[in-house]
Amino acid sequence: MINTIKEIIFDLQEIKLETGVPRLLRIRPVTNKATVCIGVRRSGKSTFMFQIMQRLIERGVSRHNILYLNFFDDRLHNLQRGPLDAISEAYYSLYPEKKNSEKIYCFFDEIQILPGWESFVDRLIRTENCDIYITGSSAQMLSKEIATQMRGRALSWELFPFSFREFLNAKNVDHTLPFSSKKRLLIQKTFEEYWQTGGFPEVIGLDRFLRIKIHQEYFSTLLFRDLIERHDVSHPKAVTDLAHRLIDNIASLYSVNKLTGYLKSLGHKAPKSAVSEYLEWFEDAYFLFTVRIFDASLAKANVNPKKIYCIDHAMVTSTGSGILVNSGHLLENLVFVALRRISRNIFYYKTNSGREVDFIVQQQDNSRMLIQVCESMSNPKTYKREVKALKEAMYEQNLTTGTIVTFDQEEQIVIHSGKIEVMPAWRFLLNLPETM
Incomplete structure (x- = not known):
């Protein structure tokens, strides 16, 4: 096994790194913590690791100081029976002079398939002079589990599909x-x-037929590998039917009671507790996201209906029935994902008079943004409704600015308490920071 690992180490050091399109996520490694890159399947996590390696090389780090292993490599299959110390033993048998004298950069791709990987990584952090970078599929390395598995010795960074x-x-x-x-x-x-x-x-550059086919493949893989297989679901059809129901109602309100009733109408015996679990699994896999109403009381926020969004608006069109989702919903979904890159604290807002604003976002500096999404403001009734809701929310939240995102309209509306910026989606997306 040690000789096989040596060969794989040599292989990487000789090949040209396929770095793809540079990602705009800037991770900051922290001493004595593993850097973990998490996100939905096929979002580019492995390629992102190659980009980090390339930057290290450009900074003058020797390729001999970079250890990369992809544990989906068939040659490493026997490592699943251990011991994992064979990895460090193989590396330092190649470069004994580096042990405890030079920093080593370890990149472990799909390490979650190895039993006991957590204690192995923990031991490397404590005993070796190294920086460790980890990626893993959502199937066995989800955001909630990193904290418990690594006992505070990991810092997670989210990678989304292309902005x-x-x-x-x-x-x-x-x-x-x-x-x-x-x-x-x-x-x-x-x-x-x-x-x-x-x-x-x-899917970039592919024709419509191939794009839809690949999106549908992603959808199936997410459901069956990240949810049904991983959680050993006894009623897999219920999970699939729920996912389709939510995709068909993207950017719309839902309640667990109604979703449970829907599954019951299809003949599924999934209780409310199971439906709540399914929703949590969807979010943990970075597939579907729930947005609550903005309320200081968590109890009140939880009893109100919630809204659902998907990781990618184009995946919705490729996997949904198209009956209930319109272009306005897709635009709202696109805006949500852009906001989710910069904040986890995203809510929808209801004014005291009951008017709804699509998003209120809490930023890292505790400031708030109010954002309304409207496909077109051409209709005078729509214009009045959207502006009035945002105006009321701005007054209640003591904010002097608000934003309405449209497909292609642009305008500045001056109101008594400040101004409302109406802007096309492309400009809104470019105005946002890439990450916080």
Whole structure:
């Protein structure tokens, strides 16, 4: 086994790293903590690890100081029977002079398939001079479990599918300020492609048929590997039917009671507790996200209906029936994912008079953003409704600015308490920071 590991170490040191499109997530390693990259399947976590390796090499780190192992490699199958110390033994038998004298950068891809990986990584952190980077599929390395498995010796970073900014980079479209007329038109045209394609790296540039087929494959893999197999679900059809129901109602309100009743109408015997569990599993796999109403009382927030969003708006069109989801819902979903990159504290808001604002976002500096999403403001009734709801929310939250995101309209509305910016989605996405 040790000789096999040596061969694999040598293999990586000789090949050209396939780094793909540079991601805009900037992780910051912390001494004595493993850096863990988590996110939905096929979002580009392994490629991101190669990008980190390339940056280390460009900083002058020798490739001999980089240890990379992908545990889906068939040659490492016997490691599942242990002992994992064979990894460090193989490396230091190649480079004995580096032990305790030079920093080693360890990259472990899909390490979760190895029994006892947590204690192995923990031991490396405590006993060796090394930085450790870990990726893992959502199936066995979910966000909630990292904290318990690594006992505080890990710091997690979320990687989402491509943002619009990253999509522009993938298409080699300049989006730096200032925007000339030509640059703006090119950005708008690329946004139309992003609208159709979504952010999963693998589907960029593919025709519609292949894109839909790949999205549907992702959908099935998420359900069966990350949820049904992993949790040994006794009623897998109930999970599948629930996922389809939520996809068909994206950006809409739901309650556990109604979802339970829906499954019951299909003949499933899933109790409310099981439905609540399924919803938690969807979120932990970075597949579907729940948004609660904004309320200081958690109890009140939990009894109110919640809204559901998907990791990728284009996946919704590829996997949903298309009966209930319209382009306004998809636009709201796109805005949600962009906001989710910069904050976990996202809620929908109801004014004292009962008017709804799509998002209120708590930022790291404790400031708040109010955002309304409206496909078109052309209809005077729609215009009045959207502005009035946002105006009331701004007054109640003592905010002087609010935003309405549309497909292509742009305007500044001056009100008594401040101003409302109406802006097209492409501009809104570029105005947001990439991460917080």
